[in-house]
Amino acid sequence: VTGRALLTHQGKYQARAAGDVIAARGLGQPVDDVPWGRHVATADHAAVPQVVFTDPEVAAVGITAAQAEREGRDVRVADYDLHNIAAASVTAEGYTGHARLIVDPKSRTVVGATFVGAGVADLLHAATVAVVGEVPIERLWHAVPSYPTLSEVWLRLLEALGRDTATSSPAS
Numbered sequence: 001v002t003g004r005a006l007l008t009h010q011g012k013y014q015a016r017a018a019g020d021v022i023a024a025r026g027l028g029q030p031v032d033d034v035p036w037g038r039h040v041a042t043a044d045h046a047a048v049p050q051v052v053f054t055d056p057e058v059a060a061v062g063i064t065a066a067q068a069e070r071e072g073r074d075v076r077v078a079d080y081d082l083h084n085i086a087a088a089s090v091t092a093e094g095y096t097g098h099a100r101l102i103v104d105p106k107s108r109t110v111v112g113a114t115f116v117g118a119g120v121a122d123l124l125h126a127a128t129v130a131v132v133g134e135v136p137i138e139r140l141w142h143a144v145p146s147y148p149t150l151s152e153v154w155l156r157l158l159e160a161l162g163r164d165t166a167t168s169s170p171a172s
Contacts, residue, residue: 058120091119140154
């Protein structure tokens with residue numbers, strides 16, 4: 001009906017925005033209706049984190065490479081196999097999984113991320129913060145992942161992109 005994501009966490013997000021609007025109006029305060037303002041559920045259209053709790057889990061936020069291609073957007077893609085991370089050996093014997101980061105080379109920000117594997121839902125919030133916050137890739141290099149955790153995939157994805165995202169592979 002509303003065209004918004006039908007997910008519990010998004011419903012809570014929408015309810016907080018609606019509650020803030022109601023409270024502001026009740027107090028005679030102005031409503032902040034600019035994108036990403038307190039009274040707007042902007043993330044419903046820009047960064048909806050989604051997890052499919054299957055075996056393996058699939059977690060994603062933002063756009064995919066296929067979406068970017070359909071929209072004619074220039075993006076760079078970084079892929080990494082999770083079994084190559086040290087944490088894989090302590091997570092489970094024979095652990096496998098995959099991570100993909102979609103980066104806009106002009107803004108040098110993450111615009112999408114997808115993770116597949118056991119426990120990858122826990123990687124999604126960091127990706128959501130990167131997308132929503134439009135965190136520059138240069139800044140992400142300073143977000144040091146704990147060792148040995150699956151979060152180390154962030155460093156590996158950044159290494160796959162290289163320090164200059166313009167030299168990484170186009171969308172595939």
